[in-house]
Amino acid sequence: MAEETDHPLERLVFFSDAVFAIAITLLVIEIEIPDLPKGASVAQYQHELQSLIPSFAGFFMSFAVIAAFWAAHHTAFSMTRKYSPKMLPWNLIFLGLIALTPWLTGFLSRNLNALLPTAVYFGAFTITALLNARLAFMATSAATLEAETRDKVSRLRRRCIGLALGAFTALCLSFVLPEQMRFMGLLAVPIWTRVLVLSAPSQRAQENV
Amino acid sequence: MAEETDHPLERLVFFSDAVFAIAITLLVIEIEIPDLPKGASVAQYQHELQSLIPSFAGFFMSFAVIAAFWAAHHTAFSMTRKYSPKMLPWNLIFLGLIALTPWLTGFLSRNLNALLPTAVYFGAFTITALLNARLAFMATSAATLEAETRDKVSRLRRRCIGLALGAFTALCLSFVLPEQMRFMGLLAVPIWTRVLVLSAPSQRAQENV
Amino acid sequence: MAEETDHPLERLVFFSDAVFAIAITLLVIEIEIPDLPKGASVAQYQHELQSLIPSFAGFFMSFAVIAAFWAAHHTAFSMTRKYSPKMLPWNLIFLGLIALTPWLTGFLSRNLNALLPTAVYFGAFTITALLNARLAFMATSAATLEAETRDKVSRLRRRCIGLALGAFTALCLSFVLPEQMRFMGLLAVPIWTRVLVLSAPSQRAQENV
Amino acid sequence: MAEETDHPLERLVFFSDAVFAIAITLLVIEIEIPDLPKGASVAQYQHELQSLIPSFAGFFMSFAVIAAFWAAHHTAFSMTRKYSPKMLPWNLIFLGLIALTPWLTGFLSRNLNALLPTAVYFGAFTITALLNARLAFMATSAATLEAETRDKVSRLRRRCIGLALGAFTALCLSFVLPEQMRFMGLLAVPIWTRVLVLSAPSQRAQENV
Numbered sequence: 001m002a003e004e005t006d007h008p009l010e011r012l013v014f015f016s017d018a019v020f021a022i023a024i025t026l027l028v029i030e031i032e033i034p035d036l037p038k039g040a041s042v043a044q045y046q047h048e049l050q051s052l053i054p055s056f057a058g059f060f061m062s063f064a065v066i067a068a069f070w071a072a073h074h075t076a077f078s079m080t081r082k083y084s085p086k087m088l089p090w091n092l093i094f095l096g097l098i099a100l101t102p103w104l105t106g107f108l109s110r111n112l113n114a115l116l117p118t119a120v121y122f123g124a125f126t127i128t129a130l131l132n133a134r135l136a137f138m139a140t141s142a143a144t145l146e147a148e149t150r151d152k153v154s155r156l157r158r159r160c161i162g163l164a165l166g167a168f169t170a171l172c173l174s175f176v177l178p179e180q181m182r183f184m185g186l187l188a189v190p191i192w193t194r195v196l197v198l199s200a201p202s203q204r205a206q207e208n209v
Numbered sequence: 210m211a212e213e214t215d216h217p218l219e220r221l222v223f224f225s226d227a228v229f230a231i232a233i234t235l236l237v238i239e240i241e242i243p244d245l246p247k248g249a250s251v252a253q254y255q256h257e258l259q260s261l262i263p264s265f266a267g268f269f270m271s272f273a274v275i276a277a278f279w280a281a282h283h284t285a286f287s288m289t290r291k292y293s294p295k296m297l298p299w300n301l302i303f304l305g306l307i308a309l310t311p312w313l314t315g316f317l318s319r320n321l322n323a324l325l326p327t328a329v330y331f332g333a334f335t336i337t338a339l340l341n342a343r344l345a346f347m348a349t350s351a352a353t354l355e356a357e358t359r360d361k362v363s364r365l366r367r368r369c370i371g372l373a374l375g376a377f378t379a380l381c382l383s384f385v386l387p388e389q390m391r392f393m394g395l396l397a398v399p400i401w402t403r404v405l406v407l408s409a410p411s412q413r414a415q416e417n418v
Numbered sequence: 419m420a421e422e423t424d425h426p427l428e429r430l431v432f433f434s435d436a437v438f439a440i441a442i443t444l445l446v447i448e449i450e451i452p453d454l455p456k457g458a459s460v461a462q463y464q465h466e467l468q469s470l471i472p473s474f475a476g477f478f479m480s481f482a483v484i485a486a487f488w489a490a491h492h493t494a495f496s497m498t499r500k501y502s503p504k505m506l507p508w509n510l511i512f513l514g515l516i517a518l519t520p521w522l523t524g525f526l527s528r529n530l531n532a533l534l535p536t537a538v539y540f541g542a543f544t545i546t547a548l549l550n551a552r553l554a555f556m557a558t559s560a561a562t563l564e565a566e567t568r569d570k571v572s573r574l575r576r577r578c579i580g581l582a583l584g585a586f587t588a589l590c591l592s593f594v595l596p597e598q599m600r601f602m603g604l605l606a607v608p609i610w611t612r613v614l615v616l617s618a619p620s621q622r623a624q625e626n627v
Numbered sequence: 628m629a630e631e632t633d634h635p636l637e638r639l640v641f642f643s644d645a646v647f648a649i650a651i652t653l654l655v656i657e658i659e660i661p662d663l664p665k666g667a668s669v670a671q672y673q674h675e676l677q678s679l680i681p682s683f684a685g686f687f688m689s690f691a692v693i694a695a696f697w698a699a700h701h702t703a704f705s706m707t708r709k710y711s712p713k714m715l716p717w718n719l720i721f722l723g724l725i726a727l728t729p730w731l732t733g734f735l736s737r738n739l740n741a742l743l744p745t746a747v748y749f750g751a752f753t754i755t756a757l758l759n760a761r762l763a764f765m766a767t768s769a770a771t772l773e774a775e776t777r778d779k780v781s782r783l784r785r786r787c788i789g790l791a792l793g794a795f796t797a798l799c800l801s802f803v804l805p806e807q808m809r810f811m812g813l814l815a816v817p818i819w820t821r822v823l824v825l826s827a828p829s830q831r832a833q834e835n836v
Contacts, residue, residue, distance in 0.1 A: 060723065106242040116255070533669060
């Protein structure tokens with residue numbers, strides 16, 4: 001019986017992982033491939049590569065973003081004991097935004113320093129992070145039995161909230177920061193995440209007292 | 210012995226899930242990435258984004274369509290107890306049409322409001338839904354033991370028939386509806402599905418009586 | 419212990435399935451998407467679609483070819499009881515050719531009726547089929563215990579040889595057949611496969627005697 | 628309990644395998660598809676195919692490189708008994724470079740014989756190989772119980788070091804070798820790997836003494 005209920009959960013997790021993996025690998029398609037005439041000098045190649053720096057920055061930024069969502073999803077669903085069909089639609093909308101990331105990244109990289117693409121990128125990131133938090137809370141709602149698990153769940157939830165707060169901070173900052181530093185707001189993500197996770201009270205410690 | 214027979218089923222399910230996941234993520238490739246000159250105004254960006262609305266509509270529509278087929282496949286195969294080699298060719302033709310969806314979506318999005326692309330899209334959708342229903346019926350044919358399962362099977366089959374009827378209704382409406390609303394016929398899908406699933410008699414209830 | 423040895427086999431099968439699924443879904447990328455001006459007539463669309471018939475033919479042909487290889491691989495590895503590291507390099511070369519299929523298909527579809535692309539396609543198909551047969555023989559070499567399994571193995575091996583003979587026949591015919599029918603040689607594949615599988619002697623039957 | 632800790636490891640392995648499989652299959656996208664006018668001669672096709680030789684060489688080279696990394700990853704994680712969250716960030720950075728391979732390959736193939744693209748390719752290869760070695764050492768750190776496993780671990784580690792030394796040698800040689808032979812340095816990889824693996828002392832043999 002247990003296996004019967006686990007099977008749909010496994011397929012959901014599998015399907016999600018596949019979408020994460022494909023979206024993260026498709027990011028590379030948006031990076032243009034320089035095609036210089038034979039005998040081009042090293043300086044010409046360097047110049048071409050330099051003009052691709054925004055694309056590489058976008059690639060690695062979105063790689064980190066998708067990886068962070070994958071890791072949170074991964075942790076949340078490894079603690080899920082029961083499959084709830086209610087998670088399905090939320091998960092699909094969430095995956096729809098993950099699948100959109102290669103486009104968002106290309107739009108940002110090719111129009112770096114412009115306000116709107118940055119705002120669109122961070123706006124989508126904020127919505128994705130909110131959906132991710134919603135999913136993580138649903139997935140861990142029944143997993144509150146042992147103190148150790150409770151601590152893990154609490155840390156995960158704080159990390160998810162940190163992701164959403166960080167994305168939202170980056171969105172707000174993109175309207176304020178000067179052109180060149182517009183996507184520096186992304187640094188708010190690790191800061192928020194770290195602060196929230198470190199300030200989590202340990203329930204295990206309390207119980208031991 | 211049970212495991213030996215389950216193995217091919219697992220690989221079939223895995224392979225299908227991978228094709229679903231890749232097709233759903235490849236949809237994003239068909240959305241063009243605006244590449245405006247440096248210093249373009251916010252208005253210019255808004256204009257570019259507006260011209261992409263059909264592409265985004267197509268992306269989300271096809272995302273929902275593939276997700277609906279995946280969910281039905283998912284439910285049907287989670288109730289399958291025995292692998293039948295007869296399902297293989299049907300499943301492959303079905304997956305062939307799923308794999309074609311990114312092209313169908315691009316064709317529709319770039320020629321929105323034109324009759325033929327809409328009809329082709331809904332026509333392919335109808336055929337896919339019929340194959341999906343065929344598969345779901347095959348996969349659940351041996352799973353009629355307990356009353357609870359029988360109810361689930363009945364709801365699933367009604368959902369699959371609803372998908373096919375909805376797709377066919379959308380196809381018919383695309384010839385009749387005015388240009389701007391041509392793909393509104395898609396709304397027939399959730400209506401048919403909901404009506405059929407809600408009108409399903411509960412066999413469990415009957416037995417309890 | 420059994421699980422320890424099964425694990426690499428499972429990952430090999432998983433990796434192969436993923437490559438099959440991605441290659442089969444990437445086929446769609448090679449089909450061009452018509453982009454007609456607003457208000458184009460139905461006749462214009464029909465004309466555009468007609469010019470895509472070779473691309474669709476190529477898509478469905480290669481879909482069938484990859485699916486046939488996947489099904490053979492699937493059957494062979496479901497009967498493998500022991501993982502042999504010797505299969506790894508053969509499997510990787512085989513997958514390299516499977517991954518090349520989208521290119522081969524695009525090359526064939528865009529230059530239909532030309533001799534060289536057809537010969538290249540069928541040549542690669544022949545080599546892939548030979549590698550597939552080699553792999554299937556390796557994977558089933560230790561699985562000769564029960565009579566029922568022996569029959570299955572024998573049918574599988576005949577199917578794999580049929581694939582290779584069919585591909586080779588198609589290659590030879592492509593030099594002889596008139597332009598318009600050049601890839602009709604592909605019909606040799608189901609014929610050879612059917613003939614060889616049907617003519618397989620049943621060892622179970624013999625034993626029962 | 629054991630299963631609970633295995634689950635994240637399985638998902639990590641699954642996710643990595645999917646990225647490997649997608650990156651290896653996306654390589655094909657970078658190979659241009661010749662599109663000659665109807666009635667082009669065989670000589671014209673041959674000429675077109677000849678101009679694609681660098682692309683094919685790049686395809687097969689990167690296929691072998693990704694396959695080698697996948698095989699090492701595969702072996703290392705099949706010997707891992709305990710999931711350590713510390714492996715996660717290393718694995719993600721490693722996968723980021725694997726996902727970048729299609730771009731690196733395209734850059735190399737389209738600018739063959741130029742110094743910078745070759746150096747970039749081999750430089751990235753060296754970094755990837757170092758990350759791969761780091762990961763393999765982490766994954767096998769707790770797997771030193773039996774003599775047989777110890778031998779396997781030792782061979783794997785030597786293979787990973789061989790990959791890194793080979794990539795670094797290829798990088799150095801690319802600055803020295805004449806234009807036409809620049810990526811011949813790659814041959815250092817199988818040489819280093821073979822030498823290191825063959826020179827591994829067998830701990831099992833020693834114990835038997």
